[in-house]
Each structure stands twice: as structure tokens, then as C-alpha cells.
Amino acid sequence: MTLRGTDPDTVREALETEGPLPGTFGFAGEVDGRLVRDVLGRVPLFVERDVDHAGDAWAFEPGALEDPIPFPAGSVASPGEEPTPVWSLPEPTPDDPETALENLDRGLRTAFERVRDRDLEIAVAFSGGVDSALVAELLDAPLYVVGFPESHDVEAARTAAAAMGRELTVVELEPADLERAVPEVARAIGRTNAMDVQIALPLYLVGEAVARDGYEALAVGQGADELFGGYEKVVRLDHRVEAETTRGAVREQVRSLPEQLPRDVRAIEAAGIGPVAPLLYDGVVDAALRLPDELLADEAVRKRGFRRVASEYLPEAVAMRDKKAVQYGSLVARELDRLARQAGYKRRMDDHVTKYVESLLES
Numbered sequence: 001m002t003l004r005g006t007d008p009d010t011v012r013e014a015l016e017t018e019g020p021l022p023g024t025f026g027f028a029g030e031v032d033g034r035l036v037r038d039v040l041g042r043v044p045l046f047v048e049r050d051v052d053h054a055g056d057a058w059a060f061e062p063g064a065l066e067d068p069i070p071f072p073a074g075s076v077a078s079p080g081e082e083p084t085p086v087w088s089l090p091e092p093t094p095d096d097p098e099t100a101l102e103n104l105d106r107g108l109r110t111a112f113e114r115v116r117d118r119d120l121e122i123a124v125a126f127s128g129g130v131d132s133a134l135v136a137e138l139l140d141a142p143l144y145v146v147g148f149p150e151s152h153d154v155e156a157a158r159t160a161a162a163a164m165g166r167e168l169t170v171v172e173l174e175p176a177d178l179e180r181a182v183p184e185v186a187r188a189i190g191r192t193n194a195m196d197v198q199i200a201l202p203l204y205l206v207g208e209a210v211a212r213d214g215y216e217a218l219a220v221g222q223g224a225d226e227l228f229g230g231y232e233k234v235v236r237l238d239h240r241v242e243a244e245t246t247r248g249a250v251r252e253q254v255r256s257l258p259e260q261l262p263r264d265v266r267a268i269e270a271a272g273i274g275p276v277a278p279l280l281y282d283g284v285v286d287a288a289l290r291l292p293d294e295l296l297a298d299e300a301v302r303k304r305g306f307r308r309v310a311s312e313y314l315p316e317a318v319a320m321r322d323k324k325a326v327q328y329g330s331l332v333a334r335e336l337d338r339l340a341r342q343a344g345y346k347r348r349m350d351d352h353v354t355k356y357v358e359s360l361l362e363s
Contacts, residue, residue, distance in 0.1 A: 003029035003036075004060065005043045011036055020074065020087035021282035025114075026261075028060070028071070034078050039087040041073030041258030042280055044265050046190075061266060062190030073258035089255060094247065094292035097305075101295070104287040105309045111281030112138040120217045122276060123210040125203065126168065128156030129323035130303070131221030134310045135278055137164065139219055146171040146206035147330035154330075156323060163315045171209040178336055181205060183360045188270030189263045192361065194353035198327035198336055200267035207271030218273050222264055223280040226253040227288035228306035229297035247293050254289070 003011065005027030012031065014022040026042020029035070035058060037045045046068040048057040062068040075083035095103060115122070116139070124136040126143035136143050145157035149172050161168040178201060185200045186192050207218050225231055227250075233240040234249035243249040261280075268275040278284075295305030302322075311319035327333040340356035341347065349355060 003027065003031055005029075005038070008032070015076065015086060018086060020090060021286050023282050025111075025277065025281055030058070034076050035071060035083070036076050036086075037071050037073050039074040039089055040254075040261070040280065040285065041070070042261050042265075042277070044262035045071040047071050061188070061269070063187055068190060070258075070262065089251070090286065090289055091251075092286075092290050095290045097292060097295055100287070100291050101305060101308055103290060104284070104305060105312070107281065107283035107287040108134075108138070108278075108309065110283050111278045114281065115139060115219070115276055115278050120274070120276070121215045122217045122219050123213070123215045124219045125206050125210075125221075126157050126161070127153045127221075127323055127326065127329060128158070128160035128318075129221070129321055130307055130310050130314065130319050131224040131279065133160055133164065133314050133318045135219050135221050136166065137313050138278070141219060142169065142215075143167070144169045144171060144206050144210055146173060146202050146209065147332075148173050148335060151331040152324050152329045153326070156321070156329070160318045160321065163318050169209070169213075171206055173205065173330070173332070173335075175335055175339055177205060178332065178339060179360070181208075182336070182357055183363075184270060185267055186357055186361055189266045191263065192354055192357045194336070194351065194357065195327070196263050197357050198333045198353075199325075200263055201332050201336070202326045202330045203264055203267040204271050207268045207273045211271055211273040216274060217276045218268050218271075219276040219278065220264070220268070221279055222261065222277045223257065223285075224303065224306060226250075226257055226260075227279065227285060228291070228303040230303050231297075232302075235297050235299055235302070245293065246296050246298075247291075250296055251289070254285075 006024040008031045010022055020039040026038045028037040028043035028045035046059050046062045048065050049067040049069045059065050072083045074085055074087040076086045077083040123142045123144050126132045126136055126145050147153040185204045189200050210218050229250045234246050241249040241252055265275050291305050307319050340353045345352040345356040
């Protein structure tokens with residue numbers, strides 16, 4: 001397949017109009033002899049560093065190339081040419097709150113209808129937070145949580161599933177699971193740094209379980225924190241962001257998605273299953289970019305507008321629940337650090353977990 005995520009006609013029309021959000025879940029590949037990748041980089045695409053950016057020197061996974069680099073999101077390249085930016089993230093004026101919530105609800109319902117129309121056997125990576133809970137509710141798909149037995153995510157998933165009246169499959173991890181999976185994940189994502197591997201491991205391991213049980217796809221809540229104001233830094237406006245407003249800081253986080261999403265997609269694909277991210281549908285992205293400041297985040301509540309809409313579908317306690325980042329909530333980061341130290345990579349060493357990951361690739 002030379003194009004993933006949509007059909008060539010949709011890409012051709014998006015190129016003609018320079019419309020960055022043409023109603024897809026993202027796309028990448030070759031159309032009419034040119035490489036393309038959507039504005040948020042939702043589908044991974046890699047090219048050889050020192051070879052023309054079109055032709056045969058590209059792949060959907062980094063391991064297929066000798067010296068891969070990501071093809072830039074929102075760009076197009078003809079044979080022998082450098083990538084040219086074609087699509088940029090829209091900068092709409094914010095809607096009034098009532099209109100913004102209506103548009104967000106409509107975008108979400110359309111996204112989930114599009115997923116259901118694909119008629120896939122889908123399971124949901126469920127952590128008990130509002131993002132995965134809304135995905136689970138609107139897809140009405142089986143729930144899987146992965147984590148070490150005493151982890152926050154396992155307990156949160158159990159209580160949320162109970163509140164929603166849903167059954168839950170718990171994939172309990174042990175250290176040997178991480179030792180086995182680390183080299184597979186690092187190769188799949190083309191990264192060895194500790195943070196990326198820690199984030200990718202739970203996705204890979206839950207994907208493995210879902211694939212073993214015969215499902216075709218794993219649905220995830222990726223994108224919600226970036227789109228709707230889920231990070232503390234967008235409220236604090238500290239050194240981690242350049243913007244001077246919450247809305248501007250949220251936009252910065254949206255622009256970080258092309259760096260993050262290939263990691264998550266490749267981790268799930270490496271488990272032998274297809275990723276599905278309903279919250280990253282173009283219509284949802286467009287609605288998120290139109291949210292006013294009061295529907296984003298403040299010191300008391302993050303993802304305010306998203307939670308407002310989610311509360312129409314979920315129990316209030318689930319819609320308003322905060323959760324930890326997956327690498328911490330699952331205890332994967334803690335256990336990987338422990339494995340690194342047991343292998344002789346002590347914390348006094350610079351980036352000791354990354355060094356441990358690299359050692360497993362060499363063995």
C-alpha cells in the first residue's frame with residue numbers, strides 16, 4: 001500500500017485547497033509520485049536521510065530504512081526535491097462557549113460514527129481516565145488495562161469500569177514482560193531514550209494482549225491532553241511553554257503531536273494490531289482549536305470543555321477524574337528504572353535507563 005489513512009482523491013482535494021483538516025484520521029504515503037503527510041503527522045512516515053525524499057527511499061516504519069528520519073508533517077515532496085510545507089495548523093478565532101461545546105460534541109459523534117463504520121473488532125486501552133472512558137463508552141468496546149498489580153491505572157480502571165457498569169480485562173505485568181518487550185519496542189519506534197520507551201511499553205503490552213484475544217484494532221485516547229488543555233504547564237505558563245496565554249500554550253502542545261504520535265502508532269502496530277485514535281479525527285481537532293480559554297484549563301480543572309461534553313455520556317465521577325501519565329500510572333517507569341539498576345546502571349550515571357535500553361538492543 002502506498003497511501004495510508006484515506007483515499008488518494010481526498011489527498012488530491014486537500015492539496016488543491018490547501019485544507020489541512022479534510023475529514024480524516026490522518027494520512028501519509030505516496031500519491032501521484034509525491035510523498036504526503038498530514039498536518040498532525042498522525043500516520044508515521046520515514047525517509048532516508050541522504051536520499052531523495054521521494055521514490056523508493058521511504059517507509060512507514062523506521063526499521064525498513066538504513067538511516068531513517070521523519071518526513072515532516074504537513075509536507076509534500078516530489079522526486080529529487082526537499083519537502084515543501086503545504087498544510088499548516090489552522091488558527092481560528094474562538095467560538096462562544098455554547099457554540100464551542102456544540103461543535104465539539106458534533107465532532108466527537110462524527111468521529112466515533114466513522115470508526116464504527118469501519119466495522120473492526122476493536123478493544124479499548126482503558127486507564128480509567130476521562131479520555132479512554134469516553135472512547136470506551138462511545139465505541140461500546142471491550143476494556144483492557146495494563147499495569148503492575150498495585151498500580152494506579154489498574155485500580156482506577158477497575159473503579160471507572162464499575163461506575164460505568166462495564167467488564168474489564170486486567171493485564172497484570174511482571175518485570176520479565178518489560179525485559180522481553182524493551183528491545184522490540186525500541187526497534188519499532190526507532191528510539192532508545194527512556195521517556196519514549198516508557199510511554200511506548202504499556203501501549204505495546206496492552207496491544208499484545210488485545211491481539212492475542214483476536215481483536216483487529218486497539219482504540220486509544222491519544223491527543224486529548226494536547227487538544228483540550230490537559231497539561232499543568234498550559235495553566236502555569238512556565239519555562240516549558242513560550243506562549244503567554246492558555247490558549248496559545250494549548251496550541252503549542254497540539255503542534256507537538258507530530259513528534260509524539262509516530263511513537264505511539266508504531267508501538268501498537270509492533271504488537272500486531274492496528275491503532276485507532278477517535279479523538280484525533282479532523283473534526284475533533286477543528287472543534288478543539290475553536291475552544292475559548294474558559295473551556296480549556298485553569299488551576300482547578302483541566303480539559304474543562306472536553307469534560308463538559310464527556311459528562312453527557314459518562315458518570316460525573318469518571319468525567320471529572322484526573323489520572324497519571326501512562327508510564328507512571330502503570331508503574332512501568334518505576335519498574336524499568338529498577339531493572340536498569342539491577343543490571344548495574346545506577347542512578348548516579350547520566351541517563352541510566354536509556355543506557356540500559358541500549359544494552360538490551362546489543363545483547
